[in-house]
Amino acid sequence: MKMRGGIAAIPFLALAQLACETKREVPPPSGANSTPAAAAAIAPPASESDVPRAVDLRPHYRGIGRAATAAEVRAWNIDVNGSGAGLPKGRGTYARGAQLYAQQCASCHGPKGEGIAPNPRLVGREPSDFSFGTDPKLVKTIGNYWPYATTLYDYINRSMPFNTPGSLPPDDLYSVVAFLLVENRVIDTSLVIDAKSLPRVRMPAHDRFVQDDRKAGATFK
Numbered sequence: 001m002k003m004r005g006g007i008a009a010i011p012f013l014a015l016a017q018l019a020c021e022t023k024r025e026v027p028p029p030s031g032a033n034s035t036p037a038a039a040a041a042i043a044p045p046a047s048e049s050d051v052p053r054a055v056d057l058r059p060h061y062r063g064i065g066r067a068a069t070a071a072e073v074r075a076w077n078i079d080v081n082g083s084g085a086g087l088p089k090g091r092g093t094y095a096r097g098a099q100l101y102a103q104q105c106a107s108c109h110g111p112k113g114e115g116i117a118p119n120p121r122l123v124g125r126e127p128s129d130f131s132f133g134t135d136p137k138l139v140k141t142i143g144n145y146w147p148y149a150t151t152l153y154d155y156i157n158r159s160m161p162f163n164t165p166g167s168l169p170p171d172d173l174y175s176v177v178a179f180l181l182v183e184n185r186v187i188d189t190s191l192v193i194d195a196k197s198l199p200r201v202r203m204p205a206h207d208r209f210v211q212d213d214r215k216a217g218a219t220f221k
Helices: 012-023 036-041 070-076 094-104 150-159 170-183
Strands: none
Touching: 094 170, 150 170
16 A cells, blocks of 8 residues: 555554564563562562551641630530520529510510511410421410420520620520529519429420320321
């Protein structure tokens, strides 16, 4: 075959055959051990960059920030669970709570906790049959829905007042909690609320909540 200009060209098949012969392995010399172990024995040693290194899992701050101190962690560790674990020392009364509520809460939630849109209603015991699963229009309040009284302290402590959350000391928080529980007809005005009495308060909807075992009844979805 000839290409334009009269220059001879090697056929494509011949090129492929030449490539295969070039890559053909050369047999080892007579008497040489050709096992993989022998090949590894004569292989050149790996360079230092090829040796895998252990992964360092320690935090690297790279000059930004630092580890929090124990005192700083305690300052943020303020959650309170259903049993009352996490409640601080202090005490509150209904009378003091009524004053604080009027000053700190009424402008958003109404003088009697009736709610001012878009802020939620806080007070109410209806519906008493807990029919929220069948009527999505029903309004959930502290008195008809919340299962734990300790949640009041936890939520208000972390989130309220809206413009200055976390600003109320424990005595004030316990007093606001006492006010809300009285207004929802859960406790009497004479009960002093503190870390011992609050977990003992049984909310009206407490028994309406069950473990999620997928066997809660016909209305469970």
